[in-house]
Amino acid sequence: MATESSNVTAVRLVARLPARLLALSLSGLIAVLLVLAALDLPDDAGGLTTQVTDNLDQSGVTHPVTAVLLNFRAYDTWLEVGVLILALLGILAVQQSADLSDTGALTDPGPVLTWLSRLLVPVIFLTGGYLLWLGTAAPGGAFQAGAVWGAAGVLLYMSGYRSVTAMGALLFRAAVLVGFGIFLIVAAGPTFTGRQMLQYPLDLAGTLILLVETTLAFSVAIILTSLFCGSQPRRSDASP
Amino acid sequence: MPDLLLDILLAVALVWLGWRVLTLSDLYRAVILFITFGLVMALVWVRLEAPDIALAEAAIGAGLTGALLLEAVGQMTEQAEKRP
Numbered sequence: 001m002a003t004e005s006s007n008v009t010a011v012r013l014v015a016r017l018p019a020r021l022l023a024l025s026l027s028g029l030i031a032v033l034l035v036l037a038a039l040d041l042p043d044d045a046g047g048l049t050t051q052v053t054d055n056l057d058q059s060g061v062t063h064p065v066t067a068v069l070l071n072f073r074a075y076d077t078w079l080e081v082g083v084l085i086l087a088l089l090g091i092l093a094v095q096q097s098a099d100l101s102d103t104g105a106l107t108d109p110g111p112v113l114t115w116l117s118r119l120l121v122p123v124i125f126l127t128g129g130y131l132l133w134l135g136t137a138a139p140g141g142a143f144q145a146g147a148v149w150g151a152a153g154v155l156l157y158m159s160g161y162r163s164v165t166a167m168g169a170l171l172f173r174a175a176v177l178v179g180f181g182i183f184l185i186v187a188a189g190p191t192f193t194g195r196q197m198l199q200y201p202l203d204l205a206g207t208l209i210l211l212v213e214t215t216l217a218f219s220v221a222i223i224l225t226s227l228f229c230g231s232q233p234r235r236s237d238a239s240p
Numbered sequence: 241m242p243d244l245l246l247d248i249l250l251a252v253a254l255v256w257l258g259w260r261v262l263t264l265s266d267l268y269r270a271v272i273l274f275i276t277f278g279l280v281m282a283l284v285w286v287r288l289e290a291p292d293i294a295l296a297e298a299a300i301g302a303g304l305t306g307a308l309l310l311e312a313v314g315q316m317t318e319q320a321e322k323r324p
Contacts, residue, residue, distance in 0.1 A: 065292050131295065139291035147299035154307055224304055231311065 060205025061136040070209045078183045084223045091230035099172040100165040103232050109160045117159035124152040132217050142213040146220025153225030164225045179219025271309040278302030
């Protein structure tokens with residue numbers, strides 16, 4: 001890893017003084033306009049908070065943010081996972097492989113990192129699971145749990161374990177796509193029984209949201225860890 | 241009054257951290273300050289009463305992006321040292 005003060009420095013392009021003064025004054029003007037606009041906002045929040053609160057008992061969860069993310073605006077959450085998969089496809093295209101099994105694990109993690117990761121990874125796993133379960137009633141939910149689990153995967157990789165790079169192509173694709181796929185089934189399923197897309201049946205809404213959240217968190221964790229591991233040099237590139 | 245002081249402190253810290261991240265010439269220190277910026281941003285989200293965004297910001301902005309940038313600086317250092 002990098003030493004205390006790396007010998008990598010940024011290249012400074014120093015413009016002339018009038019150009020710098022002009023840039024500074026324009027930035028200051030935009031900042032002042034933004035502050036004035038923020039101070040001018042009405043005190044009453046308005047928006048759709050009343051409509052969300054009125055329909056909260058039909059959504060299957062008790063936390064308004066989760067109800068909006070996974071029931072009222074579930075389409076947006078679904079497509080966000082698609083965007084994450086697209087980002088992962090970009091990494092795989094640069095690596096020119098269908099999975100990350102060619103990426104080697106980091107060597108020589110050191111005793112402190114090994115001990116710390118053995119201490120922290122189970123706790124991080126538990127915290128992510130707790131955030132996932134808590135999302136129905138309090139701040140939490142699928143993306144927060146997936147991000148915390150992804151951090152655990154990155155910590156595992158930094159400690160010398162292979163984590164997501166140990167998966168073969170089939171398992172890797174299944175793990176990445178299960179979140180999007182389950183959401184697809186849950187979204188398209190109601191159309192076969194005469195309802196609209198993404199119109200959950202009222203008595204199953206809570207269960208469906210929990211199922212979708214769990215698979216979503218798992219997929220997001222795999223994708224986020226792969227975004228980190230995929231930027232490591234490949235074993236076949238290493239010079240002898 | 242203490243809330244206002246905390247808000248002013250967070251705003252000043254954000255602006256100062258952003259300025260230092262952009263103007264530091266040692267990239268390693270700049271990445272460390274970027275991670276700190278992510279954590280202060282998570283506190284700002286809490287002050288704006290959006291705890292869900294605060295959780296996501298702390299995990300992704302400070303954690304994952306910070307780790308990615310540190311890896312990038314480490315690889316740049318290795319390549320710079322390999323060059324004669």
